[in-house]
Amino acid sequence: xxxxxxxxxxxxxxxxxxxxxxxxxxxxxxxxxxxxxxxxxxxxxxxxxxxxxxxxxxxxxxxxxxxxxxxxxxxxxxxxxxxxxxxxxxxxxxxxxxxxxxxxxxx
Amino acid sequence: xxxxxxxxxxxxxxxxxxxxxxxxxxxxxxxxxxxxxxxxxxxxxxxxxxxxxxxxxxxxxxxxxxxxxxxxxxxxxxxxxxxxxxxxxxxxxxxxxxxxxxxxxxxxxxxxxxxxxxxxxxxxxxxxxxxxxxxxxxxxxxxxxxxxxxxxxxxxxxxxxxxxxxxxxxxxxxxxxxxxxxxxxxxxxxxxxxxxxxxxxxxxxxxxxxxxxxxxxxxxxxxxxxxxxxxxxxxxxxxxxxxxxxxxxxxxxxxxxxxxxxxxxxxxxxxxxxxxxxxxxxxxxxxxxxxxxxxxxxxxxxxxxxxxxx
Numbered sequence: 001x002x003x004x005x006x007x008x009x010x011x012x013x014x015x016x017x018x019x020x021x022x023x024x025x026x027x028x029x030x031x032x033x034x035x036x037x038x039x040x041x042x043x044x045x046x047x048x049x050x051x052x053x054x055x056x057x058x059x060x061x062x063x064x065x066x067x068x069x070x071x072x073x074x075x076x077x078x079x080x081x082x083x084x085x086x087x088x089x090x091x092x093x094x095x096x097x098x099x100x101x102x103x104x105x106x107x
Numbered sequence: 108x109x110x111x112x113x114x115x116x117x118x119x120x121x122x123x124x125x126x127x128x129x130x131x132x133x134x135x136x137x138x139x140x141x142x143x144x145x146x147x148x149x150x151x152x153x154x155x156x157x158x159x160x161x162x163x164x165x166x167x168x169x170x171x172x173x174x175x176x177x178x179x180x181x182x183x184x185x186x187x188x189x190x191x192x193x194x195x196x197x198x199x200x201x202x203x204x205x206x207x208x209x210x211x212x213x214x215x216x217x218x219x220x221x222x223x224x225x226x227x228x229x230x231x232x233x234x235x236x237x238x239x240x241x242x243x244x245x246x247x248x249x250x251x252x253x254x255x256x257x258x259x260x261x262x263x264x265x266x267x268x269x270x271x272x273x274x275x276x277x278x279x280x281x282x283x284x285x286x287x288x289x290x291x292x293x294x295x296x297x298x299x300x301x302x303x304x305x306x307x308x309x310x311x312x313x314x315x316x317x318x319x320x321x322x323x324x325x326x327x328x329x330x331x332x333x334x335x336x337x338x339x340x341x342x343x344x345x346x347x348x349x350x351x352x353x354x355x356x357x358x359x360x361x362x363x364x365x366x367x368x369x370x371x372x373x374x375x376x377x378x379x380x381x382x383x384x385x386x387x388x389x390x391x392x393x394x395x396x397x398x399x400x401x402x403x404x405x406x407x408x409x410x411x412x413x414x415x416x417x
Contacts (some may be wrong), residue, residue: 085286106244 013058020054023047037094041087048083052076120143130187153167156309160301164317167410168401169396170323172324212367233377234306236352242311243381253313254352254388261348262396273409278331287329294322306378312351312385316392323397348398351391355384397402 023046031044056076063069122142129135143166150159223239227244232240242250298319305311358380359370367373370381 081286081289085282088280088282089278096277 009061010087012036013061016058016061020051020056023051023054026052038091041091041094045083045087049080052079108152115145115149115152117150132178132183135224136178139174140167140171143171157314158296160309161317164314164321165396167261169317169320169324169389169400172321172400175395178337197381231374231377233372233374233379233381236305236307236309237307239305239311239381243384244372244377247355250294250388251352251355251359251370254355254391256354257392257395258349261399264399278329283329290325291322294318297323297391298393302385305385306382311390312388315385316389317396319393320390320396320400323393324400327397344394347390349391351384351388354387358384 009044021039027044028045034040034043053076056072060069060072063072117143118226122138126135126142129138135137143162147163147167150162151205152154222237225241228242228245229235229237232244234240234243296313301310301318302311302312302315305315358372362371362373363369365373
């Protein structure tokens, strides 16, 4: 019974981490292929938020203690927070630049 | 894991090449930051978490911030010249590479290094973590000189860079300010934790100082001006900048007077003295690095200048 549980947990972990990696791949591809900064941000936030979230979820299933689970969640929350703030800054700058080019000003 | 290590090594070499060969200064800086993170990962793989923490926080994070701040203060530069191949430089660097390879080959494969001796003296060191024992006790002079180098770099930077602050981009909204406010308690907590933990596990003054400095840099970016903490006069700030080094040397002299040698501590007080030195060193490092990023000294003249401009 315990063996079967372990097997299921391992399978679930693999699935979640694999899915997370797929999001990272897609996000990276988006950063490389999309042309405008805003599109690129759109792509990379998927990797940051969902991709890392899935990887963390997969790792949590393997964590031996609640302390480790808590640490994984803190890491995810901190990355979410900094990614949101940095994306906002990059987006704001990109928006300012687009407006400047549209109105013909030199930046 | 061998595949991962191989890929990591290749990635590091590729990024290093890109950072030095890129024609665009901004691209070089960004690649350099990525390179620092990969090197930190390599230190983790080599089971050297102390070096990994320092590399990620200082080598990649703060050095990157300093490079970007410098980049924002100078004219954009792109090097379009055709690069000539120089035999003499190629020879010099090949010689260097051969020398490094020879040195690498001479490292004994099963080398314990000085680990046995360090472990034998840990009971007298005042701290339980071997890296901290070496940095703050057995080779304390090296660490004191590192602090002096940092202060020296700051003096040089002040001399060269009197009237410049980073060219802050105007911000809409208050997202970054809110972020900075939310982050501040956490930065203080992590900094204090790294400092305290340095006695028994990886961590220490440089890592803690770098984290605090990063918090100050974010603050300076969010509020768009060089950070100023209250109305402390210049003299107090100067003391905080060089205080880490001088306290270190003073305690070293006390050791000389007490007969345990220069930079030696009596084993009974070693733990407390190291903690005192580390607290002052952390503050020195944090303030020096942050002041290098945003400039501090000429705050008032700058404020009056920008008022005139606007």
